[in-house]
Amino acid sequence: MEELERVYRHIDEHLDEHIERVRKLIQQPSISQTGEGVIECAEMLKDWLLDLGCSHVELAEPEYFWPIIYGEYNAGAEKTLIIYGMYDVQPVEPELWDYPPFEARVVERPPFKRVLIGRGAINTKGPMAAFLNAFESIQQAAGELPVNLIFVFEGEEERGSVSMPKFVRDYEQRLKRADGVYFPICSQDRNGLARPSLGSEGILYIELETNGALWGRGPTQFGVHGGLKRILDSPAWRHIKMLSTLVSDDGNKVEIEGWYDDIVVPTEEDLRLLREGYRKSTPAVEVFDPEILKETLKVKCFKYDLEKPEDILREMLFSTSFNLDGIWGGWTGPGTKTLLPHKVVSKHNIRFVPKQDIDDLFRKIRAHLDKHGYKDVALRKLAGYPWALVDYKNPVAESLYDVFEEFGVRYTIYPPVANPVLTSPAWPAYVFAGEPLKLPIAGGALGHGGLAHSPNEYIVIEGCEAKYGYIHGLDGVEKSMASVLYHFAER
């Protein structure tokens, strides 16, 4: 496509300006957990969309915790693509950074020739700015975009995207005009392998509390002298006994009645994709290296002593888990304070898969507690969202594969229920893939970054060769994003 070639040249010729625009967006803090700079960042993006000729640009506030930026761009094209983005970032601990996290300094970091270091560099203000740069380059070099766009940039992804379901309901009529959803992020890992983002597992995060006040036994308002265990019941022991009923002795099987009933994955097609791949993709079983994962996580073995990549991938992609994320109660300081605590609390994140239902799982936990005599144990839902079951052959995803193949980049498609550990970052795919929109979705592009949520978060500005091929710099990120639009327009 000659038009696309002109766009690529424009990107090459204006790369320094584009880097500066990426830096400017990252330099504006937007920490959704503290609120620092969030509104200012939203205003900056709103102005940017207006400068690019978008209409109906608005900060959908104050209905939502932080504004969701909505905007439309009418190219007079046949198809319309929703561009999802998140402009909020995680908090920073500046003392742990090599450079100030909101300076967005560009430095050499072997093996990469140049990286940009800053909070949000990869997750995901860097790729977001890259997309807007690509957008502008298409306008400048080709005159008009091949697709219409609807922008949805949320500011509370790091707080669990809690307003997104309501936003989708509120904007349903406008959003349903779209033919697909594209999440512009970088797909290449440290080896240069691209891993597109498709669906996601479901997450339910709960808190359990056993409390003497609710139980009616043992201390009810405060911890009492530990010697009184001789005559009093213990809410703390009750919590242990209650938790113990939830999982098997090895901690790996959920013992709640009906927990596994509705699981429909992996399908034969899921397994075929794992083993054989699709189009020119490299099958997951070929690139997944258990030894590297062990080394990264500092673990000696996987559960059930699984060793074959396919067996481990099956668990990672298609199994459900009930984790104990945290527990606390009583005296947790140094020494030997004797205390009979009146309550213990534990936190649990649950991962689930099609077609387990989040509300049904919650009810099953409650029913299990009740049935085992723990009616008094408090069960609180802290967060959660459904899985997103995405057809990996959908037109947005196919456009992305087109681009990987156009650039000769190796890629691996994980089945629809991908796990953030394999294909990050997490995003609320379900709000677009599920009811009522049921849109085809995909996320990805060339490029690489890392240390999301950690100090020295980075995005590669100038790339290098790696195990599976060339890791692209910012120019590749922008070119591939532009290319996705063209490929999608033609499908």
Next chain:
Amino acid sequence: MEELERVYRHIDEHLDEHIERVRKLIQQPSISQTGEGVIECAEMLKDWLLDLGCSHVELAEPEYFWPIIYGEYNAGAEKTLIIYGMYDVQPVEPELWDYPPFEARVVERPPFKRVLIGRGAINTKGPMAAFLNAFESIQQAAGELPVNLIFVFEGEEERGSVSMPKFVRDYEQRLKRADGVYFPICSQDRNGLARPSLGSEGILYIELETNGALWGRGPTQFGVHGGLKRILDSPAWRHIKMLSTLVSDDGNKVEIEGWYDDIVVPTEEDLRLLREGYRKSTPAVEVFDPEILKETLKVKCFKYDLEKPEDILREMLFSTSFNLDGIWGGWTGPGTKTLLPHKVVSKHNIRFVPKQDIDDLFRKIRAHLDKHGYKDVALRKLAGYPWALVDYKNPVAESLYDVFEEFGVRYTIYPPVANPVLTSPAWPAYVFAGEPLKLPIAGGALGHGGLAHSPNEYIVIEGCEAKYGYIHGLDGVEKSMASVLYHFAER
């Protein structure tokens, strides 16, 4: 006894001076957990003993963590009594006190006419100074003491009396000359009922840790992303499952093999004492009011729904318990951080009774863990000491009953295995009552104080009438301590 009458008169006539001496001792901080003022306080007591004519006075340091003050007073008498005391105190949070904790201010506090407020007022520098006042009054009014004394004042009771066993071994030849041990403290509770201190339960304080590094499974060095529970074992769930094997479903029975094997209490005599008392004492079943204890502790019921005072007392005095004092692991902050922790730790204090052996119990816990497949779970002993089985008819105790009866004070004798909740303060009775000394011991006197370990700790300086009779002030404390020595000399 006319001699004793002269002593009482001397106390009455010099009460103001005596109060000032009590204040002076309390004004000198001696916080064994921080070290503040401990050495200065030890020096002050050493000088006081020298002023009173003691010999062989020494600070047994630096062999012990804080000095143990040793001193002898030879009255040329037939019998010798060890006077045990603790001169260290708990830390203070000054902002919670009505008066500076080391000012030792004397104020009116209804229903008491006057109390002295200060750290150590009742636990136990107030009673210790009162004893030394009584000692001097005997010298002044009667010329000589009726018994020889050996002083043992330790400075680390609030740190678990860790040096006392070694001290007893080191000083065994000198200590074994004694005929008994007397711990000068105040026995009257808020109702005016006196509860002498005799033996004590045993305490074993342990920590249990399940850690992926020791287990060889799951995360080993740091917590990893909670989504990885799908493929990794969980040390946290393992800790829950391990803990769950330790106690029955109601949390009240210890499920460790042989745990109850060596228990020999209550004996028929223990139960008779509970039900009938001894001499003029009021039986425990008559004065123990479950409803008042419920109200104090804010509990609605006791374990097994026990309601009869005797049933509750039997558990409180003669049962063994395995408490869960504290537990922590993973993410304990706000929100929904997803974490698969690499370790969980819990703390447990165990109360045990004759003739369960502390080392044997520790071994049984280890054996239980091993037998149930938890060889990797770390078991650490943080503290502990044996029970002290004391004959309630021993001559020191009988002398104390003599005194209660002389002053017409109602008293209740709890069987030998008394619980600190019933007869405080705790003290290392076992080092005197057990091998190798096996001495008769008792603690107590008239007088009352409260809020040990808490802000506004106090001792009553000028008493008042209460439910079971008159609560004595400092004069009564000192007179009764002097009287104990005379009664003991005559037995």
